[in-house]
Amino acid sequence: MKAAPEAQRRLLDLQAVDTALAQLAHRRKSLPELAEIEAASREISALEDERVRAQVTVDDLDRDISRFEKDIEQVRLRKDKDQKRLDSGAAMREIDGLQHELATLKRRQSELEDAELELMEQREAGVAGLADVQARIAAAVQRRNDAEKRRDSTLDEITKEQEFKSGARGPLAGDLPADLVTLYDKIRADSGMGAALVYAGRCGACRIELYGADLNRVKTAPADEVVRCEECRRIMVRTSESGL
Known part of the structure; x- marks a missing residue:
């Protein structure tokens, strides 16, 4: 030729x-922000799974605590009823039975309250764990948002440069x-x-x-x-x- x-x-x-x-x-395809965004997205996905598990744990504890509160309230009402009967002058044949039942109900109430307290302590730890996961999710989302802003800004610059170079290429090739x-x-x-x-x-x-x-x-x-x-x-x- x-x-x-x-x-x-x-x-x-x-x-x-x-x-x-x-x-x-090549720069468009290999921006470091792309890897940051992908890593943050994977982290958020994993943390969301962790958040769901933490929330389920807290919800389960709330249901258990609510059940204990109902049981304690039932025992308290029964105990108050027996105490009123005893105080109102129950028949001699009923006194021993009422006293025995009151003692049993007091032990039962104490056991339930101790169990409820343990659950409340577990719930406090669960809520703290949930808050920690939520904070980590918020931090990861912020990192991803920041990386996306930097990516978009850089892509805008690359696009403008590509348009400029492409605009110059046409006349140059056309003259050959x-x-x-x-x-x-x-x-x-x-x-x-x-x-x-x-x-x-x-x-x-x-x-x-x-x-x-x-x-x-x-x-x-x-x-x-x-x-x-x-x-x-x-x-x-x-x-x-x-x-x-």
Whole structure:
């Protein structure tokens, strides 16, 4: 393929734009905030499971405490009723039975109150654990929100830069020979780079030094000949810096 030396040199400008666009695309996909957001989301999900378990524990304790309170109230009412009968002058045959039942009810009330107190202590620990999980969820959500804001801000900047670079690429490619751009784009699609400067006797793409017959081929090729590297197959652009 033939192309004017100046057109070949301008391929380097086109490659610089395409390299910048590729770097921006890579940056878009590899923002550190993306990993932060994913990690925070996983943490929130795990903490939500923990929160549900903690809430169930507190709810179960609340039901148990409520049941104990009802039992204690029933015992208290029964005890008060027996005490009133005893105080009102119960028959002699009933006194022993009432006194025995009162003693039993007092023990039962004490046992229930002790059990309720233990449950209340467990509930206090459960509520504290629930509050701790909720605080950790709030902190993780805040970290995720902050990371999302930073991500969005950076993505806006990247988008603007991509639009600027893409806007510059069109006119640049449009001023070059169509067949040269087609070849360049095909090579770039296959390898990520379509053209590179030959610098100090080396291919600027694969960095391999030219020597022997290959060096002679590049040196003796006409200035308007589009030369490609034997190793990486990219277009080699020759300038006064090429050292040929």
